[in-house]
Amino acid sequence: MLTVALNDAPDLIALQLHLMYHHFMIDSIKTQLRDSGLKATPVRQAVLALLSRSGKPFTAKEIVAKLSIKIKGLDTVTVYRTLHSFEKEGIVRSISLGKDALSYEVPSHHHHHIVCTDCSHIEDFEACAFDSLKDSVLKHSKSFTDITKHSFELFGLCKACSKR
Numbered sequence: 001m002l003t004v005a006l007n008d009a010p011d012l013i014a015l016q017l018h019l020m021y022h023h024f025m026i027d028s029i030k031t032q033l034r035d036s037g038l039k040a041t042p043v044r045q046a047v048l049a050l051l052s053r054s055g056k057p058f059t060a061k062e063i064v065a066k067l068s069i070k071i072k073g074l075d076t077v078t079v080y081r082t083l084h085s086f087e088k089e090g091i092v093r094s095i096s097l098g099k100d101a102l103s104y105e106v107p108s109h110h111h112h113h114i115v116c117t118d119c120s121h122i123e124d125f126e127a128c129a130f131d132s133l134k135d136s137v138l139k140h141s142k143s144f145t146d147i148t149k150h151s152f153e154l155f156g157l158c159k160a161c162s163k164r
Contacts, residue, residue, distance in 0.1 A: 036089040046071055047082050048091065048106075056122060057095055057103035057113075097122065098155055112152045118161035128152070 029048050030040040038044060046067050051058065058066070060079045068074045083104050086092040094102040097115050111124045134147050 032091065036091055038085060038089065043071060043074065043078060044082055044086075047079060048086070051092060051104060051106045055108070057097060057105040059099060059101045059103050061101065063104075095151060095153065097153060112154070114154045114156065116158040116161055117155050118157055118164075121158045121160075123158075125154075 029045050029052065033040040033044055033048065047063055050063060050066060060076050060083060063079050063083075064074055064076050067079075083092060083094070087094055087104070091106070092104045093107045094104055095113065097103045097113060097120075098117065099120075109126070110128065111126050112128065114123045114125060115121070130150055130152070134150075138144060138147065
């Protein structure tokens, strides 16, 4: 028989909540993949779970480094193919953050990034003057009548690096 001290009850409740959230997250990911017409393979589930949980962008190599402990034999080509199929279905978006490779993130809300050119720290920002910029650009464009999407990343030094 399992006996639990009263002091351990909060820890058990926290564990139960964590497990319930984990199962909910897995079910949600499987549903999202199936709704997009993709099979819910272990690799796809793991990649999408990592990107969804982290809330920050990763390159394919960074994804392999984080997931190869859990998924033996995971390679960069498989992750690139997974990310490509996710991007095609609108599950993730690719962004150029000044690295050698594209980074990928789940587009949870409209935002942009500031990237430290020294330490690679990334910070999201939500301010966007796209509408006014779009009008100005189209007014002066000789070839374009519409702009359908945009990407806007800023690069500079974070406060910690600027103090060094």
